[in-house]
Amino acid sequence: MPQINLIPSRSPPPVPPPQDLYAKRKQIYPKLAHGKFRTVKWVAMGVLLGVYYLIPWLRWERGAGVPDQAVLADFAGERFFFFGIEIWPQEAYYLAGLMILAAIGLFLVTSLFGRVWCGYACPQTVWTDLYIWVERAFEGDRAKRIRLDKAPWGLNKAARKIGKHIVWVLIAFVTGGAFILYFHDARLIAQTFFIGEAPLSAYWFAGLLTFTTYALAGTMREQVCTYLCPWPRIQAALTDEDALNVTYRYDRGEPRGPHRKGESWQGRGDCIDCKQCVQVCPVGIDIRDGPQLECIHCALCIDACDGIMKTVGRPTGLIAYDTDTAVAARAVGMKPKYRLVRARTVLYFVLMTAIASLMAFGLLNRGTIEVNVLKDRSPPYVRLSSGLIQNGYTLKLVNKAGETREMEISIADDEGFTLKVVGIETVAGEPILLPVASNGVDRYRLLVTTPEQASDGRQHFQLVLTDVETGEIHTNRTSFMAPGE
């Protein structure tokens, strides 16, 4: 053991060499892993990329005058289309609800299985994986890549590097290009984009996302996760000792060391210190150092280690999805207990179910007509020549249905106010009918008059709107101003 000197020396401390405050990035050369988690990641990558690139091309018949794209954020038309669901600007709370649902969903999954989002589903992971796959196709696996980078520049090296970057940029462009398909008619934008007739914003966003995809997945990679992304910090704080995280089972692995064939495994751990887990790691850490901030829990080290364990004839799972409590229990010879049902997982589950049902209830029960009555603020009231008091209102009728409707408007009879709609002839005894155009907002101006000369400040009345065809009734309570006593 080296001696640790705690007594300060009397001579002045030696001048330290000038130090750069910023550590240079260490190039990481992840080796290709083989195994079940690698397979899961390939499948996840295929499905997620497929979803991203194909969804804008799906059609969804909605009838005349409305876009037929299954998923479309139509900013010009102020609508959001998601298959059979159509969200109006007044219903932006559904989008907020979706965000909350997604957040709690991540909480739940994280408390159960650790950072699976980072490892399998995050776009940064998916595209980086794709970019590394391209890199491997051009430059070979880890050892070859290291050799190539050390080799002097030549035709072979230049061709491989340039080829790689060309394919990267192409993927980046297809990624950025696919993004704009979600905001315009996909077929139309694909046709007009290359002949220079698409809107300027389409070129701007396609260019921006091409650049960010290339920069983030191609050149920055794990630095995005370690330095830029706040989510690993949040998500790491959400996992706990009962969450299934990628874990090195030190109770089984230590003491580690090289092992020769035929030697006894008595008195030593299963880890043969082959460093395969380090070589496949895309963020360049050694999982055997314990849980680390950089770890994106992609499980490639599990695949690498399992392969080695099979060849040396030891059971697999030296690195595995495991919980901290289980590893600690085994270390002291106890049987590990897995607790997936815990207060927090139950809470997240209940919250998710509640919000999802609330949203589903809202979506299923929302009407296709919305009634808003806005009282004139200026003037609050006017005195007519007869001395009666009149108030003005703006009525806004939102018709979300595909067909024109007719609404009958009246004031609940016991209140005695008289109603007039500007621009619509009122015949005594006949109902007042207001047409409302399909897929739009119609405004009407209402004039309401008191029955009596004397009035006292604020009163209220009920406005009743009845859909002539369906008989659907909307009532709206609104106020009536008169001079105070």
Add this chain to the structure above:
Amino acid sequence: MSDHNKDIDQPTGVETTGHEWDGIKELNNPLPRWWLYIWYATIAFSIVYMVIMPAIPALPGLGTNTPGIGGHSDRMNVAAEIDDLRTGRAGTGSMLVDASLEEIETDRSLQQFAMAAGESAFGDNCATCHGAGGRGAKGYPTLADDVWLWSGTLDGIEYTLRHGIRHDPDPETRFSAMPAFGRDRLLTRAEIDDVVSHVMTLSGRGDDDNDAAGRGEDIFAAQCASCHGPNGEGDKTIGAPDLTDQDWLFGGEYDEVYNSVYNARNAHMPAWGERLDDATIKALSVYVHSLGGGE
């Protein structure tokens, strides 16, 4: 400074600039390279910008400023944007011009457009006097009620808008003049007292049994009835107010009515046909007509 004279700060190992204040030395930490490059780029950009865009003000012989080779100016940009806006609105605007006011009010899409255009034009031009939403003020008619001095029909409102009230430069302006009975000595103060007492009874504000009101009846018949009608019901063709209703433009209290008879009130409104285009006038007519229901 030659290399061997370099003063190296011990704890950090960084060269100092040689500047020292009270024993505190300034370290020579260079600017980051990326920062410098961006700075150089902005300098290069500014030179290009100065050549292309108007930049250097007040050079002798150049008028106001260097024009730049781009032929670019904010004034022109604004003019171009306004032109774009006009062309964009030309379709609906011309539809407003072509349609009659009744057609605009009954055609849903034209009406909605006219209401929106009228509301903003009203805010810009009319609300100064007539108040937001046409609420009116003393001397400025309320447009949200049912009282119209001249005419509350769509065409009548349009005419008033185009030609104004007592707007002398417009030969077709709406014109009427009530004599200043007191100031011009057409009636004595006592006579005015009497006639005001009578006028107050017309709208139920005065005391019928009052002697003065009785005396005033004859004066009213002689002096006022020719315009305001024998019963004070007014005449919209000449803008004579109805004196029997509850609406008083300049106030319905005794002193206010007395003041009106003594000095006469002849308010003005400019002719907007000179200032606003046809489509705006029509939009305003429809908007004003809708405020209180018009006639």
